[in-house]
């Protein structure tokens with residue numbers, strides 16, 4: 016039966032013995048083998064009682080099997096929500112409960128951590144890896160390697176990706192089959208991907224960048240990926256000579272540049288380096304060109320929109336800019352009312368196109384605040400556009416910290432800090448960090464007469480929040496600077512602590 020995404024990304028590779036995945040030890044998985052596993056998994060999903068449109072939550076280490084489970088969800092018409100492996104049980108609880116996921120899949124080592132979560136959310140907990148005792152892999156093992164694809168149209172939902180908001184509570188961005196397919200088609204073409212490409216893939220596959228941008232472009236073109244579990248500069252340097260392209264967050268690039276073995280000879284076979292998810296410093300762009308002769312191609316996107324702008328493949332890749340609107344995507348710089356501003360003026364970026372999501376799951380008011388009736392999505396990013404269409408992002412209207420490509424919403428941390436004994440109020444700000452780009456710093460004002468213990472507070476935060484969200488440091492200050500309206504002046508705080516970790 017027709018399935019908008021499966022029919023373009025996967026079905027054309029049926030029976031193909033071309034390599035899809037290369038593992039770090041050199042083992043290869045062909046498209047045919049991957050699709051056989053996908054079909055068995057799709058049967059197993061049905062065996063779990065999942066119906067078309069049901070949600071499945073995945074908190075799994077990066078592996079070919081996890082990718083096959085994503086593919087199987089698409090083939091079986093099940094909406095998948097991939098979750099950061101760093102999330103604590105409390106964080107996972109929210110996503111499973113909010114999405115109404117009927118099944119939560121984890122690695123065997125995490126089953127103890129998540130048993131209570133699944134029970135509380137009335138979801139089935141299933142482990143992926145084979146344990147000989149009825150794990151998902153064991154269930155799938157007995158299934159046929161062919162599955163009749165479930166009928167799904169362009170507007171049907173494929174995935175939920177959770178992304179935080181200013182309230183500190185995450186929202187499930189609903190992405191349709193065509194949101195994902197249309198963007199992959201544009202990117203594959205714009206960046207000139209062909210079946211001869213080999214992508215060095217070290218990004219996590221629970222976010223847009225590693226899952227949709229990187230993987231879907233490869234699937235669409237029948238190319239191959241060297242599938243590395245996580246970024247490690249030495250491992251990247253070892254594998255680079257086998258690749259033709261790489262996609263990464265800016266931290267990948269600064270870490271590679273820190274290694275003298277990363278040089279022109281090493282990248283002789285590479286044709287393209289793409290950066291995104293966080294601002295790439297113009298300085299890094301220049302250093303990279305000096306060292307390798309390559310100009311990094313920077314692009315800009317979001318969970319809600321996939322990719323919006325990109326520097327050109329052949330034309331001028333301008334350091335410090337995120338390039339021009341992608342074909343089919345409208346991008347404008349607007350004032351608060353949504354009126355377009357003239358070239359060169361700073362305003363909020365708004366985007367519209369087939370890439371823009373369907374709204375936030377069961378949050379119509381939040382959707383209405385960010386998605387205009389005419390289809391333009393208000394990104395919250397502050398930017399200007401040159402007369403020739405190049406977009407430069409100058410800041411964020413939204414209170415967001417991006418550390419190594421992971422988003423941290425200060426409000427989520429501030430709510431926890433404000434609840435601590437002896438804390439009157441708090442502010443969490445992002446300050447420059449040489450490795451992660453930005454890092455959170457927690458500023459605390461004590462209740463008069465109280466002496467909150469910062470170590471105890473940090474310990475409490477560690478127990479509740481994923482590692483990457485932990486403030487790098489907590490500091491006690493006398494008062495938070497406020498404007499005449501009583502609003503905390505975060506810009507002043509950021510200025511005051513700018514050099515805390517980078518001087």
Ligand code: MLC
Nearest residue numbers: 218222223224246266292316317318418419420421482483
């Ligand atoms: C890991 N840690 C981080 C972190 N990643 N802390 C802050 N920020 C991060 N991004 C934790 C580790 O758990 C570890 O904890 C400690 O910090 C130091 O770890 P590390 O070894 O230095 O980090 P590493 O594991 O190497 O990870 C860094 C990284 C990784 C940059 C390689 O974070 C990464 O792959 N980031 C990519 C994120 C991404 O894909 N973003 C795309 C979002 S999509 P401890 O306790 O062990 O010391 C999107 C849309 C778009 O934004 O436009 O693409």
Ligand code: AMP
Nearest residue numbers: 291292293294314315316317318408422
């Ligand atoms: P996320 O919510 O994880 O999808 O993060 C999206 C945000 O990352 C965007 O709204 C931007 O603030 C930021 N971002 C993505 N790509 C870039 C880029 N190339 N330069 C600057 N910021 C970026």
